[in-house]
Amino acid sequence: MSALPGSAEGTAVTGLDSSPVDASPETLAELPPLTEQTRLEAREIIARYPQPRSALLPMLHLVQSYQGYVSPEGVALCAEELGLTKAEVGAVATFYTMYKRRPTGRHLVSVCTNTLCSVLGGQRIFDALAADLGVHHDETAPDGSITLEHAECLAACDYAPVVTVDYEFYDQQDVDSARTLVAALRRGEKPHPTRGAPLTDFRGVSRQLAGFDQYGDEATRRAAIDAEGAIEPTLAGLRLAAERGEAAPPMPGPGPGQPSADTGEPRETVRPSGRTGETPGEEAADARVAAADTPAERAGAEQTHPDKGAEYGQPRGRQRAGTENPPATEPATGTTPPTSPSPNPPRAQNQEA
Amino acid sequence: MPLAPVLTSRWAEPQSWRLSTYERLDGYTALRTALGMSPDELVSLVKDSGLRGRGGAGFPTGMKWSFIPQPKPGETRTGPAAMPKYLVVNADEGEPGTCKDLPLMMADPHSLIEGVVIAAYAIRSELAVIYVRGEAVHAHRRLVDAVREAYAAGYLGTDILGSGYDLELVVHAGAGAYICGEETALLDSLEGYRGQPRLKPPFPAVAGLYGAPTVINNVETLASVPFVVRGGSDWFKEFGPEKSPGPKIYSLSGRVVRPGQYEAPMGTTMRELLEMAGGVRPGHQLKFWTPGGSSTPYFTPEHLDVPLDFDSVAAAGSMLGTTALMVFDETDSIVEATLRFTEFYAHESCGKCTPCREGTYWLVQILDRLVHGRGTAADLDLLTDTCDNILGRSFCALGDGATSCISSSLKYFRDDYVALLPPEEQARLGRSLRLEPVGVAS
Numbered sequence: 001m002s003a004l005p006g007s008a009e010g011t012a013v014t015g016l017d018s019s020p021v022d023a024s025p026e027t028l029a030e031l032p033p034l035t036e037q038t039r040l041e042a043r044e045i046i047a048r049y050p051q052p053r054s055a056l057l058p059m060l061h062l063v064q065s066y067q068g069y070v071s072p073e074g075v076a077l078c079a080e081e082l083g084l085t086k087a088e089v090g091a092v093a094t095f096y097t098m099y100k101r102r103p104t105g106r107h108l109v110s111v112c113t114n115t116l117c118s119v120l121g122g123q124r125i126f127d128a129l130a131a132d133l134g135v136h137h138d139e140t141a142p143d144g145s146i147t148l149e150h151a152e153c154l155a156a157c158d159y160a161p162v163v164t165v166d167y168e169f170y171d172q173q174d175v176d177s178a179r180t181l182v183a184a185l186r187r188g189e190k191p192h193p194t195r196g197a198p199l200t201d202f203r204g205v206s207r208q209l210a211g212f213d214q215y216g217d218e219a220t221r222r223a224a225i226d227a228e229g230a231i232e233p234t235l236a237g238l239r240l241a242a243e244r245g246e247a248a249p250p251m252p253g254p255g256p257g258q259p260s261a262d263t264g265e266p267r268e269t270v271r272p273s274g275r276t277g278e279t280p281g282e283e284a285a286d287a288r289v290a291a292a293d294t295p296a297e298r299a300g301a302e303q304t305h306p307d308k309g310a311e312y313g314q315p316r317g318r319q320r321a322g323t324e325n326p327p328a329t330e331p332a333t334g335t336t337p338p339t340s341p342s343p344n345p346p347r348a349q350n351q352e353a
Numbered sequence: 354m355p356l357a358p359v360l361t362s363r364w365a366e367p368q369s370w371r372l373s374t375y376e377r378l379d380g381y382t383a384l385r386t387a388l389g390m391s392p393d394e395l396v397s398l399v400k401d402s403g404l405r406g407r408g409g410a411g412f413p414t415g416m417k418w419s420f421i422p423q424p425k426p427g428e429t430r431t432g433p434a435a436m437p438k439y440l441v442v443n444a445d446e447g448e449p450g451t452c453k454d455l456p457l458m459m460a461d462p463h464s465l466i467e468g469v470v471i472a473a474y475a476i477r478s479e480l481a482v483i484y485v486r487g488e489a490v491h492a493h494r495r496l497v498d499a500v501r502e503a504y505a506a507g508y509l510g511t512d513i514l515g516s517g518y519d520l521e522l523v524v525h526a527g528a529g530a531y532i533c534g535e536e537t538a539l540l541d542s543l544e545g546y547r548g549q550p551r552l553k554p555p556f557p558a559v560a561g562l563y564g565a566p567t568v569i570n571n572v573e574t575l576a577s578v579p580f581v582v583r584g585g586s587d588w589f590k591e592f593g594p595e596k597s598p599g600p601k602i603y604s605l606s607g608r609v610v611r612p613g614q615y616e617a618p619m620g621t622t623m624r625e626l627l628e629m630a631g632g633v634r635p636g637h638q639l640k641f642w643t644p645g646g647s648s649t650p651y652f653t654p655e656h657l658d659v660p661l662d663f664d665s666v667a668a669a670g671s672m673l674g675t676t677a678l679m680v681f682d683e684t685d686s687i688v689e690a691t692l693r694f695t696e697f698y699a700h701e702s703c704g705k706c707t708p709c710r711e712g713t714y715w716l717v718q719i720l721d722r723l724v725h726g727r728g729t730a731a732d733l734d735l736l737t738d739t740c741d742n743i744l745g746r747s748f749c750a751l752g753d754g755a756t757s758c759i760s761s762s763l764k765y766f767r768d769d770y771v772a773l774l775p776p777e778e779q780a781r782l783g784r785s786l787r788l789e790p791v792g793v794a795s
């Protein structure tokens with residue numbers, strides 16, 4: 001019945017998507033093969049973590065960076081490298097929305113249709129794009145240019161309604177601007193995001209998510225990181241505070257011998273007041289003297305101690321009962337110490353340090 | 354209360370995300386101070402500051418750190434105290450309405466990294482992981498680069514700033530699942546499994562990542578830590594009420610003139626924040642709003658003066674959550690809004706437990722027929738009944754949170770539901786309400 005908004009008739013209902021992974025001979029014949037290079041990169045990912053299996057999610061992003069979806073070949077590669085069964089890998093891949101079951105178009109266009117964006121026009125945007133492209137949710141235009149999906153809240157509600165292309169933000173869209181954007185993408189153009197790096201494509205950004213550089217040369221990489229955006233909502237409070245001359249209470253000044261890197265101009269939030277003249281270290285010492293049970297601590301403990309189970313949502317009224325599941329899921333109890341995991345930025349820099 | 358930019362104070366600087374900018378603006382000075390203190394002193398400092406978790410639950414941060422078992426001096430190390438310790442950063446921001454952690458990581462990633470190093474040092478961890486929501490690619494990009502810069506400058510890696518302390522930091526991208534924001538589901542996901550919550554106890558502080566003691570903290574929580582170290586606990590407590598102090602990023606969205614991030618002391622009211630954001634759009638009135646995201650019961654105009662801190666919001670019948678203030682006016686249908694949120698929960702339910710998996714499915718069916726004018730008088734009670742069978746009976750807080758918008762909308766706006774019933778069904782309730790032509794997707 002109520003499938004995700006915009007889904008085709010009869011597709012997966014609420015909850016987990018149960019549509020099959022595309023393994024048709026025609027699709028498989030067109031895929032670029034996974035190579036020895038892919039395997040080496042997979043091992044590089046594995047080396048980042050104390051336990052190999054932690055590499056699985058990035059490895060699946062890696063597979064998508066080569067083939068545009070989690071192909072049967074990709075599942076097999078992950079299973080072999082991690083010593084898992086294909087079923088174990090498949091079970092993980094199908095749990096997550098960002099792992100695609102059919103080859104993704106050159107670009108993935110996501111329209112937020114969660115409540116806040118919908119109220120401001122997100123659903124209308126989705127409907128218009130679906131009509132233009134002749135697709136439903138999670139389908140690809142026949143020319144292979146674009147896969148369209150509806151998305152849940154993208155953590156950009158202050159920029160609603162929000163569209164992303166390959167997860168780069170196109171903020172404050174309306175039906176016309178979104179249609180223009182998609183038309184340009186179909187012509188092979190790459191309009192600049194309103195917030196985010198210049199577009200590459202779905203495979204490129206998947207490579208980044210696997211923890212690799214998707215740009216090749218340093219200048220392009222730097223430009224992507226430094227790409228600015230129109231960020232009025234992000235700065236709304238800050239700008240208003242400046243306008244009104246409002247500021248946080250000043251910090252006590254650094255005590256004698258305290259390092260300060262403040263070589264710039266004095267600013268509101270760090271102007272020393274000399275109010276206590278205490279260094280944080282001294283204050284910590286005071287803290288030790290003070291009772292450990294601060295009111296905040298008590299309040300927090302009373303209200304939100306995990307034993308009481310209140311977290312998001314309403315405080316629990318009852319004991320947890322009636323859940324039929326056994327405790328936890330296959331607990332990984334290994335205690336291997338971190339065997340110098342490589343952080344995903346290159347270690348070379350690290351050694352210079 | 355006036356605006357009080359602290360966490361947001363560097364955001365308008367040119368290239369605020371670069372290390373050079375951060376260092377020019379006092380960046381990493383708190384780390385130097387912290388490394389000169391003992392880990393226990395740091396835990397006490399953070400305890401005393403009253404800092405409470407910004408990820409939704411408001412758990413006292415210093416107390417959480419103190420739960421990590423540490424070997425006593427001279428004792429043989431056994432059990433959890435002998436295991437490696439991990440710090441995991443929850444950067445999975447996905448609660449509808451919540452949009453503070455992403456801008457923080459885009460604008461000032463080093464403040465998070467500095468907080469991570471300090472927190473990891475305090476709990477004696479040598480490996481920290483930032484689990485970033487996969488869709489947040491620009492934030493991920495800036496974070497990865499900031500980590501690279503921090504390694505190069507000696508703020509991460511071995512013998513940090515000559516202190517002898519070592520810390521490795523891994524940035525890990527998720528893959529699109531709201532439930533992975535729940536801390537134990539996040540751990541399962543990070544271990545390469547489906548992100549499904551674990552039974553608690555044992556709590557992560559004892560058996561977390563790889564079964565070892567683990568602290569999980571939100572982005573905003575950790576970004577607050579360098580300021581606690583620099584300003585001291587008394588300074589931190591100058592912001593807002595004694596029981597939940599500190600600067601807080603409030604995120605306003607929806608039917609306001611200037612949506613965006615507004616940082617003010619804890620306990621600022623919606624009336625004050627609305628005024629800052631230019632009010633509800635001209636010609637319209639506030640109808641309902643969320644204090645902390647879609648999982649927190651709706652508030653109405655009568656709650657405009659509730660101080661937005663953990664305890665005051667709870668006392669008024671909702672939750673501070675993530676201070677995601679979604680604003681709706683009289684043109685928005687609360688039943689349609691609720692349907693849309695419920696579809697979200699049904700989609701994101703991880704399927705592990707029956708009340709949530711089945712319950713959210715049925716809630717969608719009932720709300721859907723109500724919205725389309727096919728509901729019955731009995732459906733209103735059926736909604737309440739279904740919520741009663743989810744709340745407190747589901748395995749994790751996602752299920753509980755899914756009932757918030759339904760229970761609270763029935764409580765404050767029952768007539769809006771009744772008005773959607775066909776006339777004969779209204780007659781059963783002895784009512785006759787006219788349906789206003791409003792909607793979410795219209």
Ligand SMILES: Cc1cc2nc3c(=O)[nH]c(=O)nc-3n(C[C@H](O)[C@H](O)[C@H](O)COP(=O)(O)O)c2cc1C
Binds near residue numbers: 407409
């Ligand atoms: C369904 C669900 C989703 C959650 N999503 C997030 C999230 O995206 N980010 C976050 O920091 N906390 C989230 N939480 C709360 C975490 O479980 C946890 O309480 C928090 O990360 C602890 O950090 P803190 O003590 O610093 O607040 C979520 C909880 C639930 C039940």
Ligand code: SF4
Binds near residue numbers: 550704707710
């Ligand atoms: S309450 Fe929902 S999300 Fe949580 S464990 Fe149960 S099914 Fe999964």
Ligand code: FES
Binds near residue numbers: 156160162450451
């Ligand atoms: S509701 Fe669309 S970004 Fe949050």
